[in-house]
Amino acid sequence: MKTFFIKVFGCQMNEYDSLKVKSILESLNLKEVKDPYQADIILVDTCTVREKPENKALSFLGQFRKLKKEKNLILGIFGCVPQRIGKKIYEEMPYVDIVIGTFNYYLLPYYLEKVKKGKRVFEIWNNYKEEENKVSFYPSPPKGPISYITIQIGCNRFCSYCIVPFVRGRERSKPISLILKEIDKTLEKYPFIKEIQLLGQNIDFYKCPETKISFENALENISNYVLKKGIKRVRFVTSHPAGFSKKLIDTLYNLKEIVMPYVHLPPQSGSNKILKLMKRGYTKEEYLEKVFYLKEKIKDVSISGDFIVGFPGETEKDFEETLSLVEKVRYDQGFVFAYNPRPYTYAATFLKDNVFKEEKINRLQVLNSLISKIGYEKNKAFVGKETPVLITKIEKQDQKYLYEGRNPQNKIVIFESEKKIDFDIYKVKIKEAYPYYLKGVLNV
Numbered sequence: 001m002k003t004f005f006i007k008v009f010g011c012q013m014n015e016y017d018s019l020k021v022k023s024i025l026e027s028l029n030l031k032e033v034k035d036p037y038q039a040d041i042i043l044v045d046t047c048t049v050r051e052k053p054e055n056k057a058l059s060f061l062g063q064f065r066k067l068k069k070e071k072n073l074i075l076g077i078f079g080c081v082p083q084r085i086g087k088k089i090y091e092e093m094p095y096v097d098i099v100i101g102t103f104n105y106y107l108l109p110y111y112l113e114k115v116k117k118g119k120r121v122f123e124i125w126n127n128y129k130e131e132e133n134k135v136s137f138y139p140s141p142p143k144g145p146i147s148y149i150t151i152q153i154g155c156n157r158f159c160s161y162c163i164v165p166f167v168r169g170r171e172r173s174k175p176i177s178l179i180l181k182e183i184d185k186t187l188e189k190y191p192f193i194k195e196i197q198l199l200g201q202n203i204d205f206y207k208c209p210e211t212k213i214s215f216e217n218a219l220e221n222i223s224n225y226v227l228k229k230g231i232k233r234v235r236f237v238t239s240h241p242a243g244f245s246k247k248l249i250d251t252l253y254n255l256k257e258i259v260m261p262y263v264h265l266p267p268q269s270g271s272n273k274i275l276k277l278m279k280r281g282y283t284k285e286e287y288l289e290k291v292f293y294l295k296e297k298i299k300d301v302s303i304s305g306d307f308i309v310g311f312p313g314e315t316e317k318d319f320e321e322t323l324s325l326v327e328k329v330r331y332d333q334g335f336v337f338a339y340n341p342r343p344y345t346y347a348a349t350f351l352k353d354n355v356f357k358e359e360k361i362n363r364l365q366v367l368n369s370l371i372s373k374i375g376y377e378k379n380k381a382f383v384g385k386e387t388p389v390l391i392t393k394i395e396k397q398d399q400k401y402l403y404e405g406r407n408p409q410n411k412i413v414i415f416e417s418e419k420k421i422d423f424d425i426y427k428v429k430i431k432e433a434y435p436y437y438l439k440g441v442l443n444v
C-alpha cells in the first residue's frame, strides 16, 4: 500500500484542510505514516501570515530534494504560501511535483493522477469555487477525541497588517444543512468523538447562505444537534471583537451545558490610535465592555488573545496601553507576535515599519511575561479543585499511563495513573499549577 505524510504549518484552518486531505487520500486507499522518510507522497500545508512560518515550510520541503533522487517520491505544497508565490516555487523548486493554492486542494486525487503520468502540476486559482464545499462529504478525522469542522472560510475585513484576505479569499459560510451532514458523516466513521470544534477565520460573522441565520443561531442549532448524538463538548474559534455580540454571550450562557467557557478574542492592541491604524473596527472601550459582560455572564470563562507588538507608529505609551488592557482582561493565555510587514497589505504599502527590531523583541518579551504571570495566577486558582478533563493524549510508560487533556477552560491538564482509561471526560483533582498547564490526580 502506498503511503503519505502531511506536514502542517499555520492556523487551525490549515489543520482542518490537512485533516481533510488525509481523509481524501485515505479514500484512495493510501495510508498515513508518521515518518516522512517512509512516505511515497509528502505534502506540506503552508502559512504566510508572517515571514517565519513561510520560510520554515519552504525549508521543510527543500530537505527532501535529495531523497527524491534516491526513491520514487511525490512532493507537493499547498495552502497560503503557494497561493502567494506559487509561480516562484514552481520555477525555483523543480523537484516539487504539485504546487497548488488554498482553493483547490480538494482536487488532489486528480492532480496525483497527472503526476503519475509524468506531469508536474502548477495550479493556483485566484478565487474559490462553490464546489469547494465538497470536502464536507469526507469525514473529518479527529485528533484524539476532538473533531474540527470549518464553518466559515476567508475574510473581508482587511486589517491593515494582514495577508489572510489576499490568500484565503472572500468570507463565505457553509450552509447549516451541510455542516450537520458533515458532522453526521464524521460521527459515523469516528463514533468515539467527544468534542466538536467549530472553526472560522472570524466565526462570529458566520451567516448561513441558505437560511440566513447568524452565528448565534447556528451555534444553538449545531450544539442541540450534537448533544443528541452524544457529543459532550463544543468549542469555537476565532471570535472577532467587532462581531462578538452580547446576544452571542447570552447564547453561550444558555448553552453552557455543552459550549465550553472559553473564548479566543484577539484584541491585537490596547491603544485606540493603533487599533485605528490596524483598521480593526473597534475601540479598547468597546472591547472591554464586551469582555466585562462576558465575565459577568459566564463567571468561570477563560479568555485568550492574539497581540501584535511594534506595529508602525506604536510608541512606548501605546504599548503601555496594551499592557493595561491585559491587566484589565486578565487573559488566561496569549499569543504575541512582532509586527512583520506583509506584501499587498495597507500597512506594508503605506506605513513605515518604524519600531526597531530590538524594541519589538523587548516589547514581545515584556508582554509575554505579563501574560504568563497572569496565566500562572489564574492557574493557581485551580489547585485543590476538581475539574472535568477530556483526555486528548495517552502515553504508556512502564507500569503507568501518562494522560493529557483539557478542562472546560481549555487548560492543559496532565496526570499519571496505573489505570487504563479512554478518550473521555474524567474528574481530576488539581495538585499543582504551572504557567502553561495544571497537574493533578484522577479522582475516581
Ligand code: SAM
Pocket (backbone or CB within 6 Å): 011, 049, 050, 161, 162, 163, 164, 201, 202, 238, 239, 240, 266, 268, 306, 307, 308, 337, 338, 339, 340, 341, 342
Ligand atoms: N482572524 C483573526 C482575528 O482577526 O483576530 C486572526 C487571524 S490571523 C490568521 C492570526 C494572528 O496572526 C493575528 O491575530 C495576528 O495577531 C497575527 N498576525 C497577522 N498578521 C500579522 C503580521 N503582519 N505581523 C505580525 N502578526 C500578524
Ligand code: SF4
Pocket (backbone or CB within 6 Å): 155, 156, 157, 158, 159, 162, 163, 164, 165, 201, 202, 240
Ligand atoms: Fe486577518 Fe483581520 Fe481578517 Fe483576522 S480579521 S484574518 S486579522 S484581516
Ligand code: F3S
Pocket (backbone or CB within 6 Å): 009, 010, 011, 012, 013, 014, 046, 047, 048, 049, 080, 164, 167, 168
Ligand atoms: Fe497562516 Fe493561512 Fe492561517 S496565512 S494563519 S495558514 S489562513
